[in-house]
Amino acid sequence: MSLLEERIQQIGAPDADAYEAARERLRNQARPAGCLGILEDVGARLSGIFGVMDVHLARKVVITCAGDHGICAEGVSLFPQEVTPQMVYNFINGGASINVLAKHAGAAVRVADIGVNHDFEPALPIFHKKVRRGTGNFAIEPAMTRDEARKSVEAGIEIVDELVRESPLHLLGTGDMGIGNTTPSTAIIAAYSGLSVSELTGRGTGVDDEGLRRKISAIERGLALHKPDPRDPLGVLAAVGGLEIGGLAGLVIGAAAHGVPVVCDGFIATAGALIACELAPKAKAYLFASHNSVEIGHAFMLKHLGLQPLLHLEFRLGEGTGAALAMELMDASTRILADIRTFEEVAIQDAQA
Template structure:
C-alpha cells in the first residue's frame, strides 16, 4: 500500500491566522472556522479549493443475518429493489444529492437478488452473492475480505481519476446495522447491548434478536477479531470491506471523505486498523440515531457536522453536510479583512 500523505499543518495554521483577521469577532463563526482550516490542511493551500465535484458511492449487498434471524423490519429482497431505485434517481440520497450537485453511483458488491437487468457497470465489482449468517459461520470465504478491500480501493481510484473533490461512502443492505454493530463491538470491546439500536425500526423483540445474533457471532469469532481482515471475514461483509478500502484509498490519494452513518463509521474503524494514518482524511457528516456510530466516532476523534436525527443511510446524511463545508470554504475565500476597514 502506498504511503498516506499527512495534512499540511502549516496551511492549517496560516488559515487560522487568516480567519482571525476576517471582519468578525474572534471565533464568531464557530465550527465553520475549524472546517475551513481543515480543508486548507487537506488541500495544502489557503483558501482551499472549491468542492465542485462531490461523489457518493453506494455499496450494496445482502447479509446472512437478514435471512437467518428477523433483525430487520424489511425483507432482504428490498436490497435488490433499492438498487433499481438508485438507478432511477428516486432514492433518498439521489434526491438530496441533486440539491447540492453531487453525483450518486450504486454498485452491486454482494446483492443476493437477481440484478441481470441492470447495467453491467453496476455489477462490475461484485464480490459474491450475499454473505453468511455471522452467528453460525463466517460472513465471507477466505480471501473475500481482501478482495472486497481491493474493490473499494479501485472504486475510489476511478472516482478520483474522474475528478472527485470530495467522496462520500453510502450503503444499502438489509441487515447493515447488525453487521455494523458487530464490527464496532468487536473492534472497541464495547458490550453488545450498548451498540445495538432499532435499525430499520424493529421493536424490542427485534432488538433482542440482534443482540443475541451479535453475541453469538462474537463468541464464535473469538480472538480472530484482532486482525482486521479476519474481523471482516468473520463478522463483516464484502460491502464493509469495500467501504474500508474506499476510505483508505481516498486517504492515499489525498482526497477528503465525508463519512455518513453507522455503516461507514464501522467500516472506518476497521479501515483505521489497516491504515491508521488514513483517519486524518475523514470528517463525520452527521450523527446517526444508531448508538454504535457514536462509539465509532468517539474512537475516531470525529465530531459530526450535523445532527438531524437521520438513520436512512445511503450517504444521505453526509450529503446534507456538503453545503456546510462549502460555506466554510467561502468564508475564508470571500470575507473581508479587518485590516482593510476604512
C-alpha cells in the same frame, strides 16, 4: 504487494503549513474568533488537504455501496433481503432519498454492488464489484473469508481509482444499502469498544422488542464464536462484517491515497471508516463525519475515531443522505475561510489583538 498495501503506503499527510496559514486567517477575520464553530476547522482541514487557501469542491460524488447479509436468517431486520436489489434500481432511476439530497448538494450518486444477493445485468450503470452474493450468517459461520474481506476493501479502492481517472475528484461521500447491515456494524463496534452488545444495539429499520432481542442474541453468539481480534481489522471484517462495509473502508483508504477528503454517512458508513482507519491510521486525516445517527452504536464509533459530526438531525436512513447534506456545509466552510475578510483587509482595528 497487494493493492490494499500499495494504497496504504501511498497515504501522505496533509500540508501542515497550509493548515496553519488557514487557521491564522480564520483568527484574523473581522468577527469574533471561533464564532463559526466546527466549520472553521473544516475549512482549515480542507485547506491543508488541498494545500491552498481558496478550496473549491467542484466535483462531489456519493458512492452507495450495496451488499446483503446472511445474518438476516436470524430475524434481525424488518425487511426482506429482496429490498436490497430493488433499492439499487431505485438509486439508478433517481427516485431515492439520496438522489434528491445529493442533487441539492450538487453531487453525483454512483452505486456499487459489492455483495448483493442478485445478479445485475452487466449493462446496468453501476460499479460491478461483487465479491460474492451476500455474506454468511456470522452467528454460525464467518461472514466471509479473509481473502474476500480483502477483496471487498480493494473493490472500494478500485472505485476511487476509476473515479480519479475520469476527472479530478474533490469530495467523496460514502453511503450504504443492505438489509440487515446495522447488525454487522454493531458487531464491529462491539469488537472495538469492549462494551456489551445490549448497550450498543439499536432497532435498525424498526424491529420490535422481540426482534431487538434476536438481534442482540445473534451478535453475541457471533462474537463468542469468532472472538474477533481488534488488532486485526481484516479479521474483524471477515468474522462479523459486511461486504459493503469492506467496500466503504476501501473508499476511505483509496480517497486518502489520492489526497481526496471523505465525508462518511451514518452507522454503516462509519463502520467502514473505522475498519479503514484501523488498517490505515493516516487515512483519518482525510475523514469527516457528516452526522450523528440515531443508531446507538454510532456515537461510540465517532468517539473511537475522534470525529465530531457536523449535523444532529436524528437521521437513520443510510444511503449517503447525511453525507450529501454535510457536503453543503463543507462547501460553506471553504467560503468562510476564503471570502470572509480579515480586519486588515477591511481596515478595522482588531479588537482581539
